[in-house]
Structures are given as C-alpha cells and as structure tokens.
Amino acid sequence: MAQEAAEAKINALSVELKLLRKGVGVQAKNLPGVVGEELRAVCGVREDDNPGTVRAKVLAGLRALIDKLPESQRKTARIVLGFGTGADQRYTARLELLGTGADRNIRTMQRRADDVVYLIAEAAYETPSASAGSLVSSEGPWHTSALAVRLTLSGAAAEVFETRRIVSHVAGLEEIEHGVSLARPVSTTGEPDLDGLGIDVVSGGEVHSVRMVSSTRVAFRLRPPRSLDAGEQHEFFFRIRLEELPAPFYCCTPEFPCESFELNVRFDRQEPPQRIWRIDGDLSKDAGDPVPARKPLFLDNAGEVHTGFHDLQPARSYGVGWQPAH
Structure with missing residues (x-):
C-alpha cells in the first residue's frame, strides 16, 4: 500500500x-x-x-x-x-x-x-x-536571482559597477556575505577601510564587518534596510575602483546558486587585448588559465564585449578572460 x-x-x-x-x-x-x-x-x-x-x-x-x-x-x-x-x-x-x-x-x-x-x-x-x-x-540562506556587472578598463585601472538581486530562503534574513579580490596584497592587521579599498555601496543597504580574509581578498556583509522574509527579493548596487585588476580576467564564482549573470566589459581603446574568451563553469583554480580551449569573444565597435550566463553553480567560475596587448 x-x-x-x-x-x-x-x-x-x-x-x-x-x-x-x-x-x-x-x-x-x-x-x-x-x-x-x-x-x-x-x-x-x-x-x-x-x-x-x-x-x-x-x-x-x-x-x-x-x-x-x-x-x-x-x-x-x-x-x-x-x-x-x-x-x-x-x-x-x-x-x-x-x-x-x-x-x-x-x-x-x-x-x-x-x-x-x-x-x-x-x-x-x-x-x-x-x-x-x-x-x-540545501542552497543556503539566499541565492542571487540576477547579477549585472559593467567593467570598464583604463590602462591597468578598473572600475566595476555591480547590481545584484538576491532572494531570501529564510525568514528574517538580515545580511548577505560578499567578497572582492584585490590585485596587490594589503595589510591584514587592523580593520580595513572600504573607502581606502575603493569600494562604495551606492544603494540598497549598508556595509559592516569589513575584514581581510587573505592578503588579497576583502570580505564584508551587506545589510538591507530591513530584514527579508522567505521568498522576498532585494537589490544592492555598488561600485569598486581598483588601481589594478588581480589578473586579466573577471569572473563570478558564487558561493550560493545564481540564476543569471550578465557581464559587459569595456576595454581600453588604446590597448585592446590580443584575444578574448568566455569562461563558463570552470573550476576557480582554472579560471585564469589561458591554455584551455574556450569560446572566443570579439570586441564590438565600442570596444566592448557582452556575455551572459544562466543557472550558475556554486564554486564554479563564469566570466571573461583576455590576453593583454603586451
């Protein structure tokens, strides 16, 4: 029966x-x-x-x-x-x-x-x-329903504009964890300052618990204006200004599932890359490796590339890599 x-x-x-x-x-x-x-x-x-x-x-x-x-x-x-x-x-x-x-x-x-x-x-x-x-x-306390990133390169410097919409899986969600990789090691003693690291939260909440988790990676928590109920969505927008990218690629490597990721990269018109490729679900340690065969991407007339991803899996990397002009 x-x-x-x-x-x-x-x-x-x-x-x-x-x-x-x-x-x-x-x-x-x-x-x-x-x-x-x-x-x-x-x-x-x-x-x-x-x-x-x-x-x-x-x-x-x-x-x-x-x-x-x-x-x-x-x-x-x-x-x-x-x-x-x-x-x-x-x-x-x-x-x-x-x-x-x-x-x-x-x-x-x-x-x-x-x-x-x-x-x-x-x-x-x-x-x-x-x-x-x-x-x-099993998917964690929240997941990302939509992530949109616009990356602008000027020489070695970079500016990142990120809009992230998250969906709570629990009642009373008060914060989400976030992290950013930096190009150069910084001191891990004392409390790091987001302004000094070039990170501005433009809208959607406030930042707290800023800390260095390694010499080249900063972690912080984003707190929405109010706690979220299960199934409720909330959007954050912030800007990151870097004197130098950690490596010639930009990836999202989610901790929790991500439904969609749209990435637009605007390259320096004075120094366009020799070639560009799509990174789609690589292991994080392989994301920056230029050797594996990957789908090529090409600059448009504005010197930009645009690509998108769906159903991103945790601990896998998705984004764009390139070979610099020199």
Missing part, C-alpha cells in the same frame, strides 16, 4: 510538472497561479504566501530536485522546465534543443522530456520528509 501511495504521488506530481512545462515553463508570468497542489506541498508553499514567495519557493525547490538527478539528465531537465532558456522560448522550441545530431525525431525528444519529468517527481519523494524547507536550506 505504501508503495502504491508513493507511486500515486509521483504520478500526480508528474502530471503537474507536464502542465508547468508548457509555454515558457517556469518563466511564465502566471507561474504562481498554475502551480499544482502536489508541487506546492513539495516546495512548502503556504496558503498565505504571496505570488512572489510562491515563485521563489517553487523555483528553489525545482532547482534542488534537478540537482538530485544524474548529471547526464540535469541539462535536459532545465531545458524541459525552461530554466536558462530564452524568455519567449516555448516548449516545442525547447524540445528541439534536446535533439542531438541526426536524432531529432519529435517523439524521441518528447519521450526524453516525459522521462526526465518522472525522474524529477521521483526525486521529490525519495524520503518521507522531503519538503521545500529542506530543499531550500
């Missing part, structure tokens, strides 16, 4: 996920209104949750379930549900992404999509205590 009950739940959740994947999938504007009862239970959605909270809980829960799948199935699962795909890319168009080589039979791709939906539903009921609370907490 227990086995039959479990299979019934898995099948019911599979049906809900098949409805959810239609259209643009999880990117649908009406997502909070179409989430079924089984998925709400799995993701810990409460009756009094507002639409923003429902969306945040469902997205976090689905990401956690996808991460439970075998690595070979995760990309398929993200495409099927609409994670990291174009905002206007509907289900039938996403199905085409599942075809490989000559194997583009629509029935085959539909079968793959159905199989991965069942695996997601199965992962939700691996243990009797599966719930959104455990799913969300």
